[in-house]
Amino acid sequence: MPPHANRQRMPHGHPLMREAMSMADPAAAAGAPPVPSVPVMELGHITLRFGGVTAIKDISFDILEGEVRAIIGPNGAGKSSMLNVISGFYHPQEGEIRYRGKVRPAMKPYQIARLGVARTFQNIALFKGMSTLDNIMTGRLTHMKSGLFAQAIWKGAAEREEIEQRERAERIIDFLEIQAIRKAPVGSLSYGMQKRVELGRALVSEPSLLLLDEPMAGMNVEEKEDMSRFILDVNDEFGTTIALIEHDMGVVMDISDRVVVMDYGAKIGDGTPDQVRNDQAVIDAYLGVAHE
Amino acid sequence: MTTTTTVPPELGTFPRVVQRNATTFGERPAYREKAFGIWQGWTWIQAHEQVRALAIGLIDLGVEPADKIAVIGRNRPAFYWTMIAAQYVGAIPVPVYQDSSADEVAYVMEHCGARFAVVDDQEQVDKLLDVSARTPILERIVYVDPRGLRKYDHALLHDFAAVQEKGRTLRAELDPELDRRAALAAGGDAAVILYTSGTTGRPKGVVLTHDNVLATAKNTCAFDSLSEHESILAYLPMAWVGDFVFSMAQATWAGFCVNCPENAGTMHKDLQEIGATYFFAPPRFFEGLLTSIRIRMEDASAFKRWLFDGAIERARAVGPALLEGRDVSLPARLLHRLDHALILGPLLNATGLSAVRVGYTAGEAIGPEIFDFYRSLGINLKQLYGQTEACVFVTQQPDGEVHPDTVGVPCPGVEIRIDDSGEVLYRSPGAFREYYKNPEATADTKDAQGWVSTGDAGFFDSSSGHLRIIDRAKDVGRLANGHLFAPKFTENKLKFYPDILETVVFGRDRTFCTAFINIDLTAVGNWAERNNIAYASYQELAAHPKVYGSIQSHIEAVNRSVAEDERLFDCQVHRFLVLHKELDADDGEITRTGKVRRRTVEQKYATLIEAMHDGSDQVYIETEITYEDGRKGAIRATLEIRDARVEPRADAAAREPAADAARAPAHA
Numbered sequence: 001m002p003p004h005a006n007r008q009r010m011p012h013g014h015p016l017m018r019e020a021m022s023m024a025d026p027a028a029a030a031g032a033p034p035v036p037s038v039p040v041m042e043l044g045h046i047t048l049r050f051g052g053v054t055a056i057k058d059i060s061f062d063i064l065e066g067e068v069r070a071i072i073g074p075n076g077a078g079k080s081s082m083l084n085v086i087s088g089f090y091h092p093q094e095g096e097i098r099y100r101g102k103v104r105p106a107m108k109p110y111q112i113a114r115l116g117v118a119r120t121f122q123n124i125a126l127f128k129g130m131s132t133l134d135n136i137m138t139g140r141l142t143h144m145k146s147g148l149f150a151q152a153i154w155k156g157a158a159e160r161e162e163i164e165q166r167e168r169a170e171r172i173i174d175f176l177e178i179q180a181i182r183k184a185p186v187g188s189l190s191y192g193m194q195k196r197v198e199l200g201r202a203l204v205s206e207p208s209l210l211l212l213d214e215p216m217a218g219m220n221v222e223e224k225e226d227m228s229r230f231i232l233d234v235n236d237e238f239g240t241t242i243a244l245i246e247h248d249m250g251v252v253m254d255i256s257d258r259v260v261v262m263d264y265g266a267k268i269g270d271g272t273p274d275q276v277r278n279d280q281a282v283i284d285a286y287l288g289v290a291h292e
Numbered sequence: 293m294t295t296t297t298t299v300p301p302e303l304g305t306f307p308r309v310v311q312r313n314a315t316t317f318g319e320r321p322a323y324r325e326k327a328f329g330i331w332q333g334w335t336w337i338q339a340h341e342q343v344r345a346l347a348i349g350l351i352d353l354g355v356e357p358a359d360k361i362a363v364i365g366r367n368r369p370a371f372y373w374t375m376i377a378a379q380y381v382g383a384i385p386v387p388v389y390q391d392s393s394a395d396e397v398a399y400v401m402e403h404c405g406a407r408f409a410v411v412d413d414q415e416q417v418d419k420l421l422d423v424s425a426r427t428p429i430l431e432r433i434v435y436v437d438p439r440g441l442r443k444y445d446h447a448l449l450h451d452f453a454a455v456q457e458k459g460r461t462l463r464a465e466l467d468p469e470l471d472r473r474a475a476l477a478a479g480g481d482a483a484v485i486l487y488t489s490g491t492t493g494r495p496k497g498v499v500l501t502h503d504n505v506l507a508t509a510k511n512t513c514a515f516d517s518l519s520e521h522e523s524i525l526a527y528l529p530m531a532w533v534g535d536f537v538f539s540m541a542q543a544t545w546a547g548f549c550v551n552c553p554e555n556a557g558t559m560h561k562d563l564q565e566i567g568a569t570y571f572f573a574p575p576r577f578f579e580g581l582l583t584s585i586r587i588r589m590e591d592a593s594a595f596k597r598w599l600f601d602g603a604i605e606r607a608r609a610v611g612p613a614l615l616e617g618r619d620v621s622l623p624a625r626l627l628h629r630l631d632h633a634l635i636l637g638p639l640l641n642a643t644g645l646s647a648v649r650v651g652y653t654a655g656e657a658i659g660p661e662i663f664d665f666y667r668s669l670g671i672n673l674k675q676l677y678g679q680t681e682a683c684v685f686v687t688q689q690p691d692g693e694v695h696p697d698t699v700g701v702p703c704p705g706v707e708i709r710i711d712d713s714g715e716v717l718y719r720s721p722g723a724f725r726e727y728y729k730n731p732e733a734t735a736d737t738k739d740a741q742g743w744v745s746t747g748d749a750g751f752f753d754s755s756s757g758h759l760r761i762i763d764r765a766k767d768v769g770r771l772a773n774g775h776l777f778a779p780k781f782t783e784n785k786l787k788f789y790p791d792i793l794e795t796v797v798f799g800r801d802r803t804f805c806t807a808f809i810n811i812d813l814t815a816v817g818n819w820a821e822r823n824n825i826a827y828a829s830y831q832e833l834a835a836h837p838k839v840y841g842s843i844q845s846h847i848e849a850v851n852r853s854v855a856e857d858e859r860l861f862d863c864q865v866h867r868f869l870v871l872h873k874e875l876d877a878d879d880g881e882i883t884r885t886g887k888v889r890r891r892t893v894e895q896k897y898a899t900l901i902e903a904m905h906d907g908s909d910q911v912y913i914e915t916e917i918t919y920e921d922g923r924k925g926a927i928r929a930t931l932e933i934r935d936a937r938v939e940p941r942a943d944a945a946a947r948e949p950a951a952d953a954a955r956a957p958a959h960a
Contacts, residue, residue: 133329166329167328170328170329170330171328173328173329174327174328175439177555179329179554179555179557179558180554180555180557180558180561182329183561233439233440236440236442236443237439237440237442
């Protein structure tokens with residue numbers, strides 16, 4: 001079952017809407033999410049250089065179906081570069097990336113998006129002058145088929161398509177509880193809210209792999225708690241696989257299934273939060289080592 | 293009188309009224325809910341079908357007559373249907389405040405013995421699972437929103453839609469049983485149990501019968517000629533009697549449409565879209581709305597401010613007169629028309645109140661300024677006085693007879709008398725049957741002849757014949773010098789300032805009055821922004837010397853106004869402090885409906901009150917606070933105490949100021 005087949009049973013509060021949708025499959029509705037075992041993405045011996053600087057040195061790890069996978073490390077460890085490699089924005093000089101078992105060639109970002117990979121950005125890359133709703137609708141772009149002309153006349157297929165896309169955007173708005181800011185220009189929203197809108201835009205494209213670049217950066221405790229809950233809900237309700245970079249160790253340890261630790265471009269740890277927390281190399285990297 | 297104020301037996305219960313609506317108003321809208329950005333609607337026929345499907349589903353779950361069903365959630369058609377479905381099967385709905393803590397919910401569930409609960413979402417389910425671990429009474433939980441519940445143990449959980457679906461499949465089998473139960477119900481049966489938030493002690497379960505509620509609905513709908521063409525926004529807590537009477541009783545009786553907002557944050561937008569014709573809001577809502585209009589206007593350009601101020605000033609002169617049908621000169625009338633077209637109309641639209649035909653406020657006194665502002669815009673805002681035990685309505689203001697300082701005339705069918713101590717008593721078809729499982733409290737409140745004590749002190753205004761409420765009878769007292777002390781009188785005057793959110797005045801048995809002030813973060817924060825005052829927290833802003841300065845000037849202005857009232861002259865505030873935290877329902881300091889729990893505040897902040905009366909200039913306090921999820925924390929602060937200038941008594945002008953300056957540590 002493709003992970004976002006779940007989307008048909010997306011939670012939404014409205015009884016009538018739910019009646020209209022398939023109520024048929026009680027087993028699946030009550031069923032457990034897929035056991036994380038099949039790798040969505042495997043990264044083998046990745047090395048990435050910028051001129052003479054080696055940002056990533058020979059790193060290998062995988063991301064399993066349905067898990068929350070975190071990449072952590074001190075500043076300058078190469079985390080963002082790693083996420084950019086996963087998202088296809090950077091092309092590593094060495095190593096191979098396998099996506100769902102097949103070697104992934106160098107691709108343009110929009111091609112990667114069509115593969116079902118969506119992301120958010122550390123510095124928020126929304127259209128500030130557009131409303132929340134319009135920003136989220138742009139996330140449906142890869143699913144729109146009607147041409148410019150049909151969109152302009154807005155009849156027949158184009159109209160149906162727009163309504164369908166709007167419906168999906170509204171489900172995400174409901175899911176992220178941002179109804180109150182639906183029509184508000186994104187530039188007027190608080191930082192935490194903008195982050196939520198950006199997550200919405202990534203989610204609405206129905207990704208099977210969601211990449212989050214420091215989703216909690218610059219947030220207060222309450223906003224962090226909200227965001228953590230949404231990440232877990234996304235993972236739980238839609239079965240979306242999530243890879244994230246985060247500075248806040250507490251948050252990472254709470255919400256991740258497995259954690260990769262990087263330092264100076266190299267992988268120094270990999271495992272469950274508990275394993276990583278007790279790993280001497282990781283402790284040294286974070287707390288520093290006394291020099292003899 | 294009794295013939296006009298009771299309901300005929302064929303419409304004697306809620307299910308029967310809904311049945312009538314399905315026949316009479318069939319295709320008219322009954323409920324709307326905004327979901328996914330669109331208003332979804334149900335006609336009376338559809339609503340009746342939803343209710344019956346649910347009712348049969350409930351029978352299938354094992355609901356028996358006289359069972360209690362707790363209803364916990366925000367305003368949604370599903371919960372109104374749940375209450376009617378419960379009544380259909382002979383059970384009694386017990387709506388519970390959705391923001392109650394697990395402890396509060398546990399108390400209510402245990403006290404009423406609810407075996408069933410119909411709730412909104414995961415948050416409420418979590419709360420109830422916590423409760424059910426403590427009390428074994430709860431058997432089934434039905435949830436409306438399944439999000440996040442997939443991995444839960446579904447031994448006692450049921451999906452709302454699935455229960456309805458099951459009900460539909462069992463229709464052939466259980467329809468007769470449902471009709472049998474609906475026919476058994478009588479008007480004297482309990483229609484609902486509402487737990488009063490209570491400013492003192494444990495909540496009490498007020499039992500209202502179908503007769504109580506429907507008779508009240510019938511009389512009050514007639515009073516304001518409410519028909520099936522009204523439209524109302526259901527946004528106040530469902531556990532509050534007001535929502536039950538407006539959105540359940542009056543709406544079903546008159547057959548008008550109940551609109552449920554998308555969520556709490558969108559209420560304003562939704563109100564604007566729906567254009568409610570019948571609207572109730574507590575004074576706090578109108579105050580907040582006016583504050584936000586003022587803030588927006590202060591940020592606007594000088595030209596726009598000039599336009600706005602001019603239009604408002606003209607409206608203040610002619611608006612109320614036009615509303616009451618008094619004579620207005622032609623030029624003034626024309627200018628007012630123009631103002632309406634260009635300035636006031638768009639303003640009204642922005643408030644969402646442009647279609648309001650009948651608007652009510654109650655619960656606390658509303659400032660004459662605020663009240664007049666809305667009336668001058670042409671909104672027919674009126675006051676009513678009521679309580680849970682009366683199905684809300686005790687007195688209300690008729691159209692055209694509106695005075696800001698009174699609460700109107702007795703509602704149809706209501707008799708009122710003032711007893712020797714000055715307390716207001718009433719007798720009405722809406723008067724409650726009893727406090728559930730609490731005969732002593734019932735006997736204390738309602739006597740053998742059916743007279744119910746309100747606990748409020750009041751009198752009939754001799755000029756208008758309308759009722760005037762002074763204060764809670766038990767809050768009215770004497771100062772040490774024997775003069776009358778009615779804290780609310782001063783508090784209400786203070787609260788009319790937009791930067792004062794809440795205030796508590798102390799003075800019973802003391803030599804002078806003092807006050808706690810809660811600043812309004814929106815208003816003061818905006819003011820701070822415009823004046824380049826930096827602050828990092830509520831606490832820091834509240835303690836800012838400039839904030840203190842402006843509060844002090846408000847208090848001194850209020851003192852001047854209080855001094856004009858001969859009887860309450862001594863209720864002037866001599867000393868005050870600005871609290872470092874907002875009084876909060878989670879800390880038990882105010883009720884869920886926003887009324888100050890005076891005793892709790894007095895106990896909790898005893899050191900502060902003491903310090904204000906013993907002459908200290910500052911005081912240190914450590915306060916325990918409760919977060920929304922129930923965790924506890926503590927905040928510490930050193931608060932400044934300031935003196936405010938008070939007006940001397942005219943006859944003692946020579947003596948009084950000296951005494952004021954040399955105020956000794958005075959508490960006995």
